[in-house]
Amino acid sequence: xxxxxxxxLQELQSKYNPALDAMGxxxxxxxxxxxxxxxxxxxxxxxxxxxxxxxWDEIKEVNPDWENDLICDISVIIIPPQTAASDTPxxxxxxxxxxxxxxxxxxxxxxxxxxxxxxxYMKIFEANQPPLTDPNKIKPGQILxxxx
Numbered sequence: 001x002x003x004x005x006x007x008x009l010q011e012l013q014s015k016y017n018p019a020l021d022a023m024g025x026x027x028x029x030x031x032x033x034x035x036x037x038x039x040x041x042x043x044x045x046x047x048x049x050x051x052x053x054x055x056w057d058e059i060k061e062v063n064p065d066w067e068n069d070l071i072c073d074i075s076v077i078i079i080p081p082q083t084a085a086s087d088t089p090x091x092x093x094x095x096x097x098x099x100x101x102x103x104x105x106x107x108x109x110x111x112x113x114x115x116x117x118x119x120x121y122m123k124i125f126e127a128n129q130p131p132l133t134d135p136n137k138i139k140p141g142q143i144l145x146x147x148x
Contacts, residue, residue, distance in 0.1 A: 005034075005035045008035045008038065008040075009033075009034065009035045009040070012035065012039075012040035012069060012070070013033075013040065015062065015063070015069075016040060016059065016062055016063070016070065018058055018061070018062050019055060019058040019059045019062050020042075022054065022055050022058040023044060023055050026046070026047075026050075026051035026054050026055060027046070027047045027051055028044050028045065028046040028047070028051055028052070028055055028074065029044060029045050030042060030043070030044045031043045031044055031045060036071065038069065039068075039069050039070060039071050040069060040070050040071070041071045041072075041073075042070070042071070042072045042073070042074075043073045044072070044073070044074045044075070045074070045075050045076075045077050045113055046074050046075070046076045046077075047076075047077070048076060049076055051076075052074045052076055055072075055074060056072075056074075059072060075102065075104070075105075075109075075113075076102060077099065077102075077110070077113045077114075097114070097145070097146040097148075098143050098144065098145055098146070099114070099143070099144050099146050100141065100142070100143050100144075101138050101139060101140050101141060101142040101143075101144060102140055103140045105138065105140070106121075106136075106138070107121035107122075107124050107125055107135050107136075107138060108121045110124060110144070110146070111123070111124055114146050121135060122135065123147055124144060124145075124146060124147070127144075127145050127146070127147040128144050128145055132144075
């Protein structure tokens with residue numbers, strides 16, 4: 001069975017190679033890729049809606065019937081520049097990073113994206129009190145400060 005999954009993974013990666021290449025071109029980072037059933041499952045993070053949409057355009061160009069053999073979960077996490085000019089010439093200061101909560105986000109998911117560790121979610125929660133009162137209750141559209 002392992003060989004069948006491995007062969008299917010290689011087959012689908014080859015088929016969708018132009019779309020996978022486009023991900024790299026548009027700054028979309030693949031977090032996980034595997035075969036689930038007979039479908040290629042790809043989980044990725046895009047730096048913008050535009051990048052996500054361009055990848056989807058490429059997927060549809062590769063295969064208009066992509067639903068038959070692909071599950072592609074692309075989240076958008078916008079990370080703004082973190083430095084700005086300081087009042088002192090020759091020095092820059094670190095600005096707080098802000099993130100707008102997207103549908104389906106959790107503090108753990110955001111923590112994983114920014115810190116590479118989902119367990120750092122309390123750091124984000126504590127930096128955003130108030131208005132946050134429960135780490136399990138965030139809403140799309142909220143703007144969170146992401147501490148260093």
